[in-house]
Amino acid sequence: MIYKVYYQENVLEVPVRENTKSMYIQADSEKKVRELLQGRNYNVEYIQLLEGKHLEFEQALSHFELEQV
Template sequence: MIFKVLYQENRAEVPVRENTKSLYVEASTEREVRFHLKDRNYNIEFIQLLEGNHLAYEQASENFKVESLD
């Protein structure tokens, strides 16, 4: 499954919408995604499972690069 993670790069800063970034992670569960990203200093705002038309829409974006949990 592919998850979209919305996050701020610095956990200590106040979240600002304009600074929100996203990344795509391939994992079995949301818990695996959180575990994989725990060592990064990210302020995770939201993790969303992508499937169906939403996944197809995101895949059409030039910024779509999936990070694997190796």
């Protein structure tokens, strides 16, 4: 399964919507995604499962790239 993770780069800063970034991660579950990101200093806002037409749309975007964690 592929997940889209919305995050802020620094866990110590107050989240600002304009600074939200996203990445794509392949994992078996949302829990596994959180485990994979545990060593990074990210403030994870939301993890979204991508499937079906939504996944096809995201894969068609030029910035779609699976993160290697």
